[in-house]
Amino acid sequence: MRTERDGFSGLQRVLHWLMAIMVLTMLFIGVSMVSTLKPRFLTLITIHKPLGIAILALAALRLAVRLRLGAPPLPDDLPRIQALAAKLSHFMLYALLMAMPLVGWGMLSAGGYPVVLYGSLHLPEILPHDDQLHAILRTTHTVLAYVFFTTILLHVAAALFHALIRRDGVFRAMAGIGPRNQ
């Protein structure tokens, strides 16, 4: 019988759960604000922009931490197709964490909008003011949001599959609770 794996480092767990809350908040804010004309539109969009930039900054930190500390190995007995799916979905999640804020920032730049974080704190434009570029990025931002939410659902499903069905310690590696590997 193997001893329990170490799991992710404390820093990685904090980053994971903090960003989980931030990203889900972000996706719900995004899908809500584009579907309302009510005063909450302005509240939501005022949160959306600085929260997106915060996610971008944390994603960069998280990627650096991941490259330095790595991740605990998956169970030896995990079917190859599931191991592949895990690697692919984690790659997708990292890519989306970086891409969504950058596409949003670029879309505002290309749309000629000021990128306001708070008050007079503005970010520079990262792309030229160009209507066709704006159109492409605006569509991309929406499509990636749906891809992101779907990927998160699959990630949650897989995590719960590890926690409830396989009970192999993979959930515990990030959550700190749940079945140990035996």
Next chain:
Amino acid sequence: MSDEENLTRHAPLSLSAVGGRFAVIGGVLFTSALAFAYAGGWLTPDRLTPTRMVAALSDRGGNPLGHRRNHSKGICFTGVLEANGAASQYSVAPMLVAGRYPVVGRFAIAVGNPDASDIMGRVKSMAVRIVSPNGQEWRSGMNNSPVFVVSNPRDFYELTLAQDIDPATGKPDPGAMNRFSATHPDSAPFAEWSQTAPWTTSWADQAYNSLNAFRFIDGGGASHLVRWSMEPTVSPTPVPHAVLASMGPDFLGHDLVRRLSDGPLTWRLVVTFAEPGDPSNDATKAWPSDRKRVDVGTLIVQKAEAEADGPCRDFNYDPTILPTGITVSDDPLLAARSAAYARSFDLRTAEAADYPYTPRPAGDRP
């Protein structure tokens, strides 16, 4: 090592336990997806979304593809705001400090058809984008009516539907506007203006009003409820409506270009301060005429350019894009304008092929 062997190391799950646990996982996913769908409005098709609002605006005749879905016919201008500093004690906005600030603006008429005749322009508008040296922006879209026609987005949607073209006749339902007016008494002040204000042949002789209320924030953090207006320095020349009909479809643009060929046009930027009790959230109601009014600067319009290649084309004149020192009020129209303008902008920037730029040598487009 197989899956099953691994699972047996925990107390094995009965078939029904496995089923139950899969059901839990399924339930989590389903609930999450449902919540997301609710947030996005898919479960509440009656919700008035920017998409529905802009679709209604797009159905008022002509081909609006590539164009703003309201105030669809317009012309760009460039100029300068010359602030005199009088507003600085009420707002820390950087472009209200005495100085000169570049402006990219647009004159338009409130129609849905970008090829409409200018005689359809009962409501004329001016939009401005004023930029401070530190990159802050003040965007404002103003109309020549003293009040707005409705106070909330739902009423604006109903008004827009009343103006939509009936495919059977090619015209709006003639009874629809009367029914709207009868059921929306707060639109009466606008209707009164619409029926009695003199028509003119120019954008230059009109006053343009913010209509919505905003808040100026001063250096001490105190807030002042305000509306603002661009007041013309050219006196209006009333023209009978019948005469306008003989002037061709584009008399406003011709008038503007002709006037600017003689020199710049100017407006006084005047800020009106509310007294306690004046409505902050109802653009259909004028404030009493004795309110304090402060002349805070001069807008100098120097040059007009056709919109197709003009500098205003690719700006969204969202009135909630404001510098520090100016914030939105609780007027519900402001959020609705911001959301709907964004939708219109998203649509039209994807439709550039329907509103081509004039071909120029490669790389010459700004």
